[in-house]
Amino acid sequence: MRISLFIPCFVDQIYPQVAWSVVRVLEDLGHQVDFPEGQSCCGQPPFNTGYWDEARTAARVALAAFRDSEVVVGPSGSCVAMMKVFYPQLFKGDSQELEARELAAKTHEFSSFLVNTLGVTDLGAKFEGKVTFHDGCHGLRELGVKKEPRALLAKVRGLELLEMAEAESCCGFGGTFAVKFPTISTAMDEVKCASILETGADVVVSNDSSCLMQIRGMLDKQKSTIRSLHLAEILASR
Amino acid sequence: MTTFASEFKKMAGRYTADLTHRAFIKKALSGYYQKRDDSKASFQSWQGARDLAAETKYEAVNHLDRYLVEFAEKIEARGVKVFWAPSAGEARDYILGVARENGVRSIIKSKTMTSEEIHLNDALEKEGYGVFESDLGEYIVQLRKEPPYHLVFPAMHLTRGQISDLFQKELGSAPTDSPEELTMIARSVMRQKYCEADMGISGANFAVAETGMISITENEGNARLTTSLPRIHVAILGIEKVLPRLEDLALFLPMLATAGAGQQMTCYNTMYGGPRQPGEIDGPEQMHVVLLDNRRTEILADAEQRDTLGCIRCGACLNVCPIFKNVGGYSYGTTYQGPIGSVITPHLRGLQDWKHLSAASSLCGACTEACPVKIDLHHHLLQNRRNAAAAKPVLIEKISFLGFAWLMSHPSVYHLAAKLGRIFQPLHPLVNGTFLDPLIAWTRSRAFPNLAPTSFHEQWKKSRK
Amino acid sequence: MSDGKTIILNRIREALRENPAPRPHASHTSSDREEVPRDHTPREWLPKVGESLVEQIDLFARQSEGLKTELHRCGNMEDARAILSMLTTEGGWKKIATHTTPDTSALLEKNCSEILKTDTGYRIDDLESCDAGITGCECLVAQTGAILVSAPSAGGRALSVLPPHHIIIARTSQMVPDLTAALELAKKRYGNKFPSFLSFITGPSRTGDIERILVLGAHGPKRLTVLLLEG
Numbered sequence: 001m002r003i004s005l006f007i008p009c010f011v012d013q014i015y016p017q018v019a020w021s022v023v024r025v026l027e028d029l030g031h032q033v034d035f036p037e038g039q040s041c042c043g044q045p046p047f048n049t050g051y052w053d054e055a056r057t058a059a060r061v062a063l064a065a066f067r068d069s070e071v072v073v074g075p076s077g078s079c080v081a082m083m084k085v086f087y088p089q090l091f092k093g094d095s096q097e098l099e100a101r102e103l104a105a106k107t108h109e110f111s112s113f114l115v116n117t118l119g120v121t122d123l124g125a126k127f128e129g130k131v132t133f134h135d136g137c138h139g140l141r142e143l144g145v146k147k148e149p150r151a152l153l154a155k156v157r158g159l160e161l162l163e164m165a166e167a168e169s170c171c172g173f174g175g176t177f178a179v180k181f182p183t184i185s186t187a188m189d190e191v192k193c194a195s196i197l198e199t200g201a202d203v204v205v206s207n208d209s210s211c212l213m214q215i216r217g218m219l220d221k222q223k224s225t226i227r228s229l230h231l232a233e234i235l236a237s238r
Numbered sequence: 239m240t241t242f243a244s245e246f247k248k249m250a251g252r253y254t255a256d257l258t259h260r261a262f263i264k265k266a267l268s269g270y271y272q273k274r275d276d277s278k279a280s281f282q283s284w285q286g287a288r289d290l291a292a293e294t295k296y297e298a299v300n301h302l303d304r305y306l307v308e309f310a311e312k313i314e315a316r317g318v319k320v321f322w323a324p325s326a327g328e329a330r331d332y333i334l335g336v337a338r339e340n341g342v343r344s345i346i347k348s349k350t351m352t353s354e355e356i357h358l359n360d361a362l363e364k365e366g367y368g369v370f371e372s373d374l375g376e377y378i379v380q381l382r383k384e385p386p387y388h389l390v391f392p393a394m395h396l397t398r399g400q401i402s403d404l405f406q407k408e409l410g411s412a413p414t415d416s417p418e419e420l421t422m423i424a425r426s427v428m429r430q431k432y433c434e435a436d437m438g439i440s441g442a443n444f445a446v447a448e449t450g451m452i453s454i455t456e457n458e459g460n461a462r463l464t465t466s467l468p469r470i471h472v473a474i475l476g477i478e479k480v481l482p483r484l485e486d487l488a489l490f491l492p493m494l495a496t497a498g499a500g501q502q503m504t505c506y507n508t509m510y511g512g513p514r515q516p517g518e519i520d521g522p523e524q525m526h527v528v529l530l531d532n533r534r535t536e537i538l539a540d541a542e543q544r545d546t547l548g549c550i551r552c553g554a555c556l557n558v559c560p561i562f563k564n565v566g567g568y569s570y571g572t573t574y575q576g577p578i579g580s581v582i583t584p585h586l587r588g589l590q591d592w593k594h595l596s597a598a599s600s601l602c603g604a605c606t607e608a609c610p611v612k613i614d615l616h617h618h619l620l621q622n623r624r625n626a627a628a629a630k631p632v633l634i635e636k637i638s639f640l641g642f643a644w645l646m647s648h649p650s651v652y653h654l655a656a657k658l659g660r661i662f663q664p665l666h667p668l669v670n671g672t673f674l675d676p677l678i679a680w681t682r683s684r685a686f687p688n689l690a691p692t693s694f695h696e697q698w699k700k701s702r703k
Numbered sequence: 704m705s706d707g708k709t710i711i712l713n714r715i716r717e718a719l720r721e722n723p724a725p726r727p728h729a730s731h732t733s734s735d736r737e738e739v740p741r742d743h744t745p746r747e748w749l750p751k752v753g754e755s756l757v758e759q760i761d762l763f764a765r766q767s768e769g770l771k772t773e774l775h776r777c778g779n780m781e782d783a784r785a786i787l788s789m790l791t792t793e794g795g796w797k798k799i800a801t802h803t804t805p806d807t808s809a810l811l812e813k814n815c816s817e818i819l820k821t822d823t824g825y826r827i828d829d830l831e832s833c834d835a836g837i838t839g840c841e842c843l844v845a846q847t848g849a850i851l852v853s854a855p856s857a858g859g860r861a862l863s864v865l866p867p868h869h870i871i872i873a874r875t876s877q878m879v880p881d882l883t884a885a886l887e888l889a890k891k892r893y894g895n896k897f898p899s900f901l902s903f904i905t906g907p908s909r910t911g912d913i914e915r916i917l918v919l920g921a922h923g924p925k926r927l928t929v930l931l932l933e934g
Binding site: 007011012013014015016017019020035037038039040041043045046048049050051052054055057058060061137138140141142168169170172173174175177178179180181182183184185186187188189191213214216217218220221 | 247250251254255260560561563564565597598599600601602603604606607616620622623624625626627628631635636639640642643644645646647649652656659679680682683684685686687688689690692693694695697698699
């Protein structure tokens with residue numbers, strides 16, 4: 001299968017290793033991976049703040065970039081949800097509405113793609129350590145992704161999964177919310193990190209890099225030695 | 239920023255910093271989660287029940303005129319006076335009128351958020367009526383002269399010590415740290431009031447059109463006493479409370495109890511269809527039902543958000559909302575807190591003044607997931623943001639996002655800007671956390687990551703050459 | 704001059720005119736929102752109830768235990784009287800309130816307490832000073848351990864809620880499986896002439912308003928006893 005990568009701006013600029021992990025996993029499975037270089041941002045920041053005209057302007061770039069793609073896969077629940085769930089609403093009544101619907105239909109979140117589309121859970125990955133998993137809210141509630149990351153982690157040799165009490169609680173990122181309401185965002189981050197600590201895990205893993213950025217930010221502030229990794233990085237480790 | 243918005247931010251800042259308060263609320267809710275999950279698990283399908291509940295409310299709300307007319311006709315046929323109140327003021331005036339015309343002196347109330355919404359108590363007290371809240375939580379906050387903290391559990395933020403002190407001060411009772419003893423103190427005070435009151439004011443959870451009845455859900459029995467002993471019963475409810483058929487209660491009563499309190503059924507679920515009927519032993523001589531609009535029809539007109547009128551005021555969304563759990567009920571500064579409050583308050587009180595409530599959310603969707611009638615709560619928050627920005631964009635936001643959109647539509651410029659960011663990044667530690675820091679909103683409480691030396695775009699280009 | 708009713712109905716009609724709302728979407732969130740399937744009934748989703756009377760009584764008993772409803776299965780009226788006698792002695796009861804039915808009369812036949820009958824009315828302070836109130840009921844609901852009472856079947860509105868101990872005397876033939884059945888029963892029994900008061904009682908009165916800790920006997924009865932006779 002020819003798979004087009006959708007790499008959100010966070011991953012592009014701050015965590016490129018996550019993108020390479022996705023490439024590695026998909027290529028190891030025998031698929032051809034391409035990266036439409038015209039992509040920039042899915043348009044979430046203006047969209048979430050209510051500026052839908054500006055969001056559309058940014059989103060048109062995505063429509064163009066993925067026009068010729070067969071299937072689009074992205075390692076971020078929130079950005080994929082933006083395309084899959086919100087593009088049809090954003091482009092309702094617009095001349096590009098059909099294109100938006102088509103892109104929505106062919107875009108998938110990485111873990112969901114592996115388990116539900118490709119039907120694989122065992123990627124031959126090896127990772128020694130105690131891991132806890134944070135469910136990014138958009139992936140969880142907009143896309144219904146919950147068992148897929150766990151099915152994949154279950155097959156990673158040497159990995160022990162410890163569920164945290166607040167796995168489904170929001171980390172507090174929420175896009176512009178994190179800087180518009182920093183005290184609330186921070187409080188939510190504290191609750192999440194306390195739950196992570198309680199598990200005794202060495203590593204916190206998520207399927208959303210923006211969540212990891214928020215969690216890492218607090219863990220670093222607390223001078224914690226707990227590592228944070230994207231699910232793709234775990235799945236690519238040998 | 240409006241004063242309401244800055245007030246919200248101030249209160250939110252205060253409460254999020256109060257770790258004791260946060261821990262207390264967490265503890266208070268932990269028992270609820272377990273019981274709620276147990277009750278949900280006893281359903282053959284909680285999701286199936288939600289679907290049916292959503293469908294039933296859809297039917298009711300989208301034929302609201304038909305069902306309201308049917309309800310009013312049926313209940314009037316049994317001697318109830320139905321008053322249709324287009325606004326809060328008219329509702330208040332009517333109730334004051336009933337009190338005046340009947341020489342009422344003492345009024346007892348059971349829990350009704352609708353009466354909070356129209357500030358009924360203030361209006362009654364101003365006219366010299368003694369008004370007693372009979373619901374334990376409402377009674378407690380009434381004594382403290384505070385509004386309810388949570389729409390189902392008004393006093394959940396108070397410790398037993400605080401309540402004991404309160405009773406000691408206001409009632410002269412002996413101090414105690416037993417919730418049971420505190421409850422008994424309130425019980426004995428209230429018994430007096432039930433027996434003396436001329437008028438009982440209640441709300442209603444549902445209004446059944448088919449049989450012309452209102453239905454009240456409670457645990458304490460105070461609503462039953464409020465509506466049994468006084469000679470006049472006034473019920474006030476929002477027009478959206480209507481349900482088509484009596485059998486709908488078989489679904490909604492357990493769902494309200496489960497979502498609201500983690501119970502299979504609350505203790506008393508009572509259907510009232512009139513004042514004392516011929517041949518009946520007791521009950522009020524008069525019964526009045528006040529149907530309140532107060533801008534609900536504006537929400538009705540917004541087809542996208544019409545489902546919000548299906549709300550059964552269970553409070554489940556509050557109980558799962560990470561914002562509510564951290565900022566507490568008072569930060570909202572409104573009658574209705576939590577996600578439902580953040581969705582409807584901009585409609586009920588003004589979009590531009592209250593849009594900040596819809597903005598103060600990470601849109602995690604836990605509320606929508608918890609809602610027994612499947613209101614699309616978190617998406618409505620998003621829609622409110624869109625509507626607010628479309629009607630009156632905030633200048634700095636508009637400019638920033640115009641810039642953002644332009645930048646993202648010109649990828650080569652975007653990548654250049656990112657390169658510049660890398661050049662300036664080493665300077666950031668110099669201003670990190672200070673007033674010069676452009677990222678201060680983040681860095682005050684969290685570490686900010688470094689940009690990678692090269693972006694994935696650059697790395698990909700290089701690797702695939 | 705328009706009255707409130709006209710104003711509100713006009714607003715509603717205007718709001719709904721040619722302005723359809725999206726139907727509720729099916730249970731799992733997805734980008735293709737299928738419509739909720741219709742024509743289902745509560746019975747399909749609410750907790751399942753066994754079909755036999757034995758199963759239903761058993762369920763009712765289990766629910767009662769969880770609710771702290773004191774359920775006594777009585778072989779005959781003599782058993783019921785014995786339990787009432789025990790409660791009277793235990794509680795040091797002086798005055799019991801009730802309304803007149805064949806069962807309440809039979810139950811109180813040999814009771815020595817002062818009896819207040821509410822049949823033709825009562826003084827509030829008189830009822831308030833009773834130690835217990837004894838009533839009949841419309842039916843018992845197995846599914847939730849609830850008892851449906853009404854003004855005619857329970858001697859008015861206050862008898863079953865003002866005295867601190869509420870005693871219900873009922874028969875096994877009054878057991879119905881679930882809330883749907885209970886409401887159907889009420890509809891069939893009363894047709895168009897519903898009583899002004901019907902109530903599902905599910906356990907003794909309680910509150911969780913203080914630190915969300917459960918306390919029994921908030922305002923209504925602290926204790927609820929059901930004397931369940933055969934027949």
